[in-house]
Amino acid sequence: MTQTAPTGSDSAESAVVDAEARFASLDPRTGEVVGHHPVHTAEDVRAAVLAARSAAVGWAELGFDGRRARLDAWRKLLVRRLDEFQALISSETGKSADDARTELTLVIDHVHWATRNASRVLGKRRVSPGMLMYNHAASLEYKPLGVVGVIGPWNYPAFTPMGSIAYALAAGNAVVFKPSEFTPGVGEFMARTFGEAAAEHAGVFQVVTGFGETGAALCQAGVDKVAFTGSTPTGKKVMAACAESLTPVLVECGGKDALIVADDADVKAAAAAAVWGGIFNAGQSCAGVERVYVAEPVADEFIELVTKQAAKLRPGGEPNASFGPITMPRQVEVIQAHVQDALDRGGRAVVGGLDSIRPPYVEPIVLVDVPEDSRAVTEETFGPTLVITRVPDADEGVRLANALRYGLGGSVFSRTRGEELARKMHCGMVSVNAVLAFAAMPGLPFGGIGDSGFGRIHGDDGLREFATPQAVTRLRFRALLNPMTYDRGTRTVRHVVRLARLLYGR
Incomplete structure (x- = not known):
């Protein structure tokens, strides 16, 4: 973040x-x-x-x-x-x-x-x-x-x-x-x-x-x-x-959270979640969606839906704006650098582009065909951008999602494999068929691994x-067998070992 x-x-x-x-x-x-x-x-x-x-x-x-x-x-x-x-x-x-x-x-x-x-x-x-x-x-x-x-x-x-x-x-x-x-x-x-x-x-x-x-x-x-x-x-x-x-x-x-879209996903729901997870609050969310890995069989449909939805959103300071400005001025430079690098490396903007960056506002930017080693994929952008990558299947998407040292949160959309794929993701939190559900549940711990930090709120x-835990013990009565003294004798230890074998050796 x-x-x-x-x-x-x-x-x-x-x-x-x-x-x-x-x-x-x-x-x-x-x-x-x-x-x-x-x-x-x-x-x-x-x-x-x-x-x-x-x-x-x-x-x-x-x-x-x-x-x-x-x-x-x-x-x-x-x-x-x-x-x-x-x-x-x-x-x-x-x-x-x-x-x-x-x-x-x-x-x-x-x-x-x-x-x-x-x-x-x-x-x-x-x-x-x-x-x-x-x-x-x-x-x-x-x-x-x-x-x-x-x-x-x-x-x-x-x-x-x-x-x-x-x-x-x-x-x-x-x-x-x-x-x-x-x-x-x-x-x-x-x-x-x-x-x-x-x-x-x-x-x-x-x-x-x-x-x-x-x-x-x-x-x-x-x-x-x-x-x-x-x-x-x-x-x-x-x-x-x-x-x-x-x-x-x-x-x-920080985070560079990924959303995985399997070939059996509810594509319409996944597209809506990707747009919300990546663009709400102007993309300024540590656990927001920055990368999407979508299985090839549903990629065209998914990209078309995301493109239509993202293109309708407008930033601004008025009450009916979709989202607000980039709060920290220097972050605009990061967003611009990431988009420029992605385009220079062969990526395409299917929504927005460099002209969408007009400080303090940045309109939605959706990128495809971006190399995995580009800054838009490997570094936290913290803006209203999405990088969508086609993959052969959801398992390859999980592999690519796990390739970075970030490990804050993630999302998986699949009708049959959601929890299976979630367990394979190297991060602290995963939402299945939703985005950011874990952040809204007070009973669940929030936090990441790797470069996303440690500890939980x-x-x-x-x-x-x-x-801090404090353990307290209190003697209730004298033990028949007490190996915790120099008066114990070899016979006492033999009895204790025999008891341990009887209770725990089977």
Whole structure:
């Protein structure tokens, strides 16, 4: 997922910093100022983390029920102020009102899921002590880490970081959130509304704003874990910064997700899904569809359907536009370079082309006959583009899909082989006969492998990412056979071995 992070390399594009160390967030549709925000220094970030650490004690002591009550109040407040929140997201990202509303619906659903399931997933439970330690009782519970630092992206400025924030808070942690410099107002809105809903817990959820230096400072401010969403190169820099203090990290990076269309697919449904998965939010989705591998027997029909549907879509800033602008100006250069390389290498544009790129807007671009080693295939484009490749069959499509080091998500369309093909894909998530269904299900973990990162947000795994397991044993009675002492004697060990053979050797 393309996003400015602790290097600060794109910060000059988002705003101009004034003499009082503030910067402006801009509406990418018009260039108008949405709001002004402080550039927090390393000292500011350390102070925020210290305050969060103090606040975390009382927050953890609330227990699951107490935290649930506060987080439920926050969720209800977000619902009441959804229109205001939507307008802010649209202003800072340029995305359409409907896209922003869809994002916020997911936000609310995930907050609800995290609070409802935290006790079940993380609460104390009994564990079997096994044969050797039968005279002990054993239990396991997951305790809060303390303070979690979250570095969020601009493309889904509420939904993506909430996959860490809500789960970390439900697990009993305090959170310090550094939003993208392109969407600082969204981060501040989230923290402000939380403060209104849980006024007696000041410091539990804080926001620090600024550029790359602020994000880097958060990595080195003594947090107990960093959850980062952004590009793969920046993710590596975050890991390097955190390695100095052995701070654990959760890294959700870029993707080049593929959609496989088998010869027995519902071609009409597959085409509609490809257009939606590749072009919604102007293609600015880490798990969006960027590559399509379609079996030769249905390729002509599929390409014709995609061409007709994509050609009808129009970007713009008006309410009835299909999608909005490219939020980060520098990304337009990447899109242009990828399309140019594909065309120079023999690819054809069946929808749009280089003339479709008119910053800040990019119209849909559908490419065919693109070599597999072109940049449009191997690198994350993050724009409203689709590369469609004919393959002899779905298995060859899966092989090509797995050829890259990215492994975030994927999709398969097949009436009879969907789950079989899904299991063969080297990625963290797959939707069968749909696109991005996994992202909308709070109970499923979200994350990738390889250059797409590691760790998981959402679901049971997402809650456990922000807690540490503590195992406790308690002696219940003295054992007849105790090999865990120097008074055991050879006879005791022989009896234990004999028992193990009897129980487990058959």
